[in-house]
Amino acid sequence: MCLAVPARVLEINGDLAKVDFGGGITRDVNIMLVDVNVGEYVLVHAGYAIQVLDEKEAEETLALWREIMEIEGAEAP
């Protein structure tokens, strides 16, 4: 119910978009809640895209965590 699944937008037709959940699963979802382009990732909850996922931010997050853990691990007694 609160589960939202990431999917890549394949095609946009008005308020609906065909999205790919991976593993060959595609589905039409409502995209009225987001501004999204083909190729971007959305979080899909109960048939509606609720947010666009920021790929760049995802990579930066992982890079930042690696850096934090490295620095703090090295500083640890």
Place this chain on the structure above:
Amino acid sequence: MIEGKGFRDPILANRIIEGIRRVTPKNDNVKICHVCGTHEWTISHYGIRSLLPENVEVIAGPGCPVCIVPAAEIDEAVHLALKGVTIACFGDVLRVPGSEISLLDAKSRGADLTVVYSAMDAVRIAEKNPSKDFVFFAIGFETTAPSTAIEAIKKPPKNLSFLISHRLIPPAMEFMLGIGDLHIDAFIAPGHVSTIIGLEPYEIFPKVYRMPTIIAGFEPLDILMAIYMALKQISERKATLENEYKRAVTWKGNLKAKALMNRAFRVVNGAWRGLGRLPDSALKLADEFIEYDAREKYGIKIEGGRDIPPGCQCHLVIIGKIKPTECPLFMKSCTPQKPVGSCMVSSEGTCRIWARSMHLKFAH
């Protein structure tokens, strides 16, 4: 793929676990509360509790939107179903116990139910069957409410109305802090709800309650990192609002979704299963859409209701006061095949998740 791989990297996971050990206070017990069924799934499925120092406990708060629907609102759906209205609902709701019977029991007594994947499906089915009356049983937190808002605002066919059971997460978190003997030290806030509402509504927790609050995603590393961030704040005696789930959550949230919700609904008091009425924690259709409010259309208003069947401890599991394994019914008379309480019914209920991960020796 944006999720998955990187956020499941075992090398980074180990670094974060080392980090958790470094920042965990040595002498005090720490209790971190999350408020999301999907977080509980990630924590149980990946055995995250077993990776934490012994003095760090992670508890599950009222984060399963199916589990917290009060019996009285199931009774309303059952009442309508037995009157001959077709109830369109999410599959998880079917077996949630009402005061006497569930919707599935009502079906065995001749009621007509149709399981839908989305609010959009309910509208489509109503359009295709103009001679039948439909009620969409709209449950869910802020993640789901915008989709109901869209369909209500679009003014669906007159043979469809909405039984609104939406609930709001921040008031439930505030309620948790009022339970004196829980002693929560930090919150992990639900990422998907937060994609809609943003960070802003959580500001009160660090500011007013001095409660470290971390918005987290759903991959195992998201949870580990959120636990690390919470513990670091605790060890430094800080209380701030931090966003671990930056790839999906912004300060303001989803403005379109919030605008639609503001137009379609007004905020009212609402009952939560086993918890009683929480102020400003529920949604009701705004006056403009009142003709689509099933309670108005059919003149129903059931209050009271028996939330907790005899022996069931769901009211304590829902607030994380006890673990599912501490309930005398767990995996004895209450199983996923034959659930007694709502926490065993929903795939996001804490008891159901624990039951499903029991084969994983490290899970709990």
